[in-house]
Amino acid sequence: MxxxxxxxxxxxxxxxxxxxxxxxxxxxxxxxxxxxxxxxxxxxxxxxxxxxxxxxxxxxxxxxxxxxxxxxxxxxxxxxxxxxxxxxxxxxxxxxxxxxxxxxxxxxxxxxxxxxxxYNGNPNPIIEHGPLEIDLAARSIRRDGKSVSLTAREWALFEAFLSRPGQLLSKAQLEEKLYAFDAEVESNTIEVHVSRLRKKLGSSVIETERGLGYRLGKA
Amino acid sequence: MxxxxxxxxxxxxxxxxxxxxxxxxxxxxxxxxxxxxxxxxxxxxxxxxxxxxxxxxxxxxxxxxxxxxxxxxxxxxxxxxxxxxxxxxxxxxxxxxxxxxxxxxxxxxxxxxxxxxxYNGNPNPIIEHGPLEIDLAARSIRRDGKSVSLTAREWALFEAFLSRPGQLLSKAQLEEKLYAFDAEVESNTIEVHVSRLRKKLGSSVIETERGLGYRLGKA
DNA sequence: CGAGAACCGTCAGTTTGATGTCAGACTGAT
DNA sequence: ATCAGTCTGACATCAAACTGACGGTTCTCG
Incomplete structure (x- = not known):
């Protein structure tokens, strides 16, 4: 070997x-x-x-x-x-x-x-989350069996939530995840990306805690 | 072992x-x-x-x-x-x-x-307080196992008590914590928020000391 | 190299819900 | 019994969040 x-x-x-x-x-x-x-x-x-x-x-x-x-x-x-x-x-x-x-x-x-x-070739590691089947290695998601494609930013954002299920993430924290250190955003970018994610994955994937941030939905 | x-x-x-x-x-x-x-x-x-x-x-x-x-x-x-x-x-x-x-x-x-x-460190710092399990990092609280969500102000208030367990806090002190400097509350805001916290977390979480202020309940 | 598509940040108009305020009920000390 | 202090339901307000649209940039493919 x-x-x-x-x-x-x-x-x-x-x-x-x-x-x-x-x-x-x-x-x-x-x-x-x-x-x-x-x-x-x-x-x-x-x-x-x-x-x-x-x-x-x-x-x-x-x-x-x-x-x-x-x-x-x-x-x-x-x-x-x-x-x-x-x-x-x-x-x-x-x-x-x-x-x-x-x-x-x-x-x-x-x-x-x-x-x-x-290692004898197991096909695909899949995370199930409610109606979603997430294949992180292949960067593909199926929602109710139908495949959905996410953009780079959307993946980065979604991964941030997946890696800390149940944890509340403030917009500042999420910006850090998405934009390394430099590159300050001075608008509602996070809100927009959350909105786009919800449109693709279902409105309940991410929950809003007004004034605090977001967290992954229950399922 | x-x-x-x-x-x-x-x-x-x-x-x-x-x-x-x-x-x-x-x-x-x-x-x-x-x-x-x-x-x-x-x-x-x-x-x-x-x-x-x-x-x-x-x-x-x-x-x-x-x-x-x-x-x-x-x-x-x-x-x-x-x-x-x-x-x-x-x-x-x-x-x-x-x-x-x-x-x-x-x-x-x-x-x-x-x-x-x-194994030396603790992965998740969870504060237990009577029937409450408080995860400050994740901003989540469970009461008798069921999750309860607090608003931004409620968190701020509750944290003030948690950071000084057992200590008496006057309304003036609490207002300072919640409203930075320009303290411009001229009503019973603190009373109202304490009331809302008690409704969510149980009536004994915060004790009233008439004429003096509030303190965190025993448990 | 050019045309089209995809992606992303920004903005503006709208929606939403957290919060301060108030009024009336309640409590306890004297 | 009195009264100041406290509690809490109700409500209007306004900032926070949502989302459709737009334009600039990058990527893709012929």
Missing amino acids: RILLIEDDTVLGAAVRDQIAADGQSVDWVNRLDAAGDAVRGAAYDLILLDLMLPDGRGIGFLKTRRAQGDVTPVIILTALDQVSDRIEGLNAGADDYLVKPFDLAELSARIGSVARR | RILLIEDDTVLGAAVRDQIAADGQSVDWVNRLDAAGDAVRGAAYDLILLDLMLPDGRGIGFLKTRRAQGDVTPVIILTALDQVSDRIEGLNAGADDYLVKPFDLAELSARIGSVARR
């Missing part, structure tokens, strides 16, 4: 490489996202181990790009961020599993085995 | 129990959700292993109920459903990790160790 390790920490990277080699698998180890891009274009891997914090960007972006291009290679995320939100973001982006640092090398072996064993 | 195993498959359950025992941990094994409820009420566990498909209901509901009641015991989900949607639902419901069947017993041991090691 060919494994691609994307990790910039030299100590951890070496340890992981050695562990995998000891398990009898073949490993390629890169420490930057651009090198990772070259690697996946140059060879077919059976599994990717992906660190989220890399010198030239966040690993999530790399993962999303791969998935957007139709790559279904199993991915295990390695993250120092022990936060449910990061795990969910990773899974939403199409990861198959995650490991929170520091992790046991035995645990790593177990999960590699697990992903490999499990 | 005390571990509660909730699993109805007798073969798998026995294997897991033996493995945990071999690791030197103490296990209680139940095969139904109602028995699980009795167990968690009767003893304090350090970790719960939860099967999702049980004869008397879905494990997700059990997990959600525990979390809603403020229980923060780490939970690892055991599921035969190899679907990202289940993992996300589980993680959202407050699970700390999951294992997809069939799993290695070595992997189980590794994850138990991992969760136990990792």
Whole structure:
């Protein structure tokens, strides 16, 4: 089995490489996202181990790009961020599993085995939410069985709600999610996007709490 | 470390129990959700292993109920459903990790160790106050398990009390909290909002001290 | 390269519901 | 019994939110 390790920490990277080699698998180890891009274009891997914090960007972006291009290679995320939100973001982006640092090398072996064993081509991971069937990996939604397409902004907004179901999100929080840091919006952009989402997905997907913000609807 | 195993498959359950025992941990094994409820009420566990498909209901509901009641015991989900949607639902419901069947017993041991090691912080800060469960981050309140929604002013007022439990707050102080500087209320606004809060949260949440002000009720 | 479509931010007219105000009932201290 | 303080239902108001429309920009495809 060919494994691609994307990790910039030299100590951890070496340890992981050695562990995998000891398990009898073949490993390629890169420490930057651009090198990772070259690697996946140059060879077919059976599994990717992906660190989220890399010198030239966040690993999530790399993962999303791969998935957007139709790559279904199993991915295990390695993250120092022990936060449910990061795990969910990773899974939403199409990861198959995650490991929170520091992790046991035995645990790593177990999960590699697990992903490999499990990976025999299961078609599509689908979240059900009321009348909606959401396939995050494929970025597709079916509403009452009929497919609905969302734009980039709409996905970003909807994901913000999905990753925190039940939580109230203020417009300021949502703007942060949608527009990184810079790029200030000085109009009712969020309202408009919420309106567009509701038109596509049903009026009850997102609930308004006047003066406070929005939250994902019950179902 | 005390571990509660909730699993109805007798073969798998026995294997897991033996493995945990071999690791030197103490296990209680139940095969139904109602028995699980009795167990968690009767003893304090350090970790719960939860099967999702049980004869008397879905494990997700059990997990959600525990979390809603403020229980923060780490939970690892055991599921035969190899679907990202289940993992996300589980993680959202407050699970700390999951294992997809069939799993290695070595992997189980590794994850138990991992969760136990990792578990230091509390995922969701929920304040319990009598029949109320208050999640300030999510801006949600449950009263006897049923969710109650507050308006912006009501939140502001309630937070003023929560941040100074037991302390007497005069109407003037409360007005300052609610209306920044330009305090321009010339009526019984505070009284009205206190009344509205009591209607939503129960008449005993806030106590009146005639001529002096208000304070948060005992519980 | 050009035409058309898609996407997104902005705005304006309309809708909605949270909130301040008031009046009358109620409470408790003296 | 009196009366100031408090409670609460009702209501009008106005800011917050909704949404259709528009135009600028980017993307797509011939």
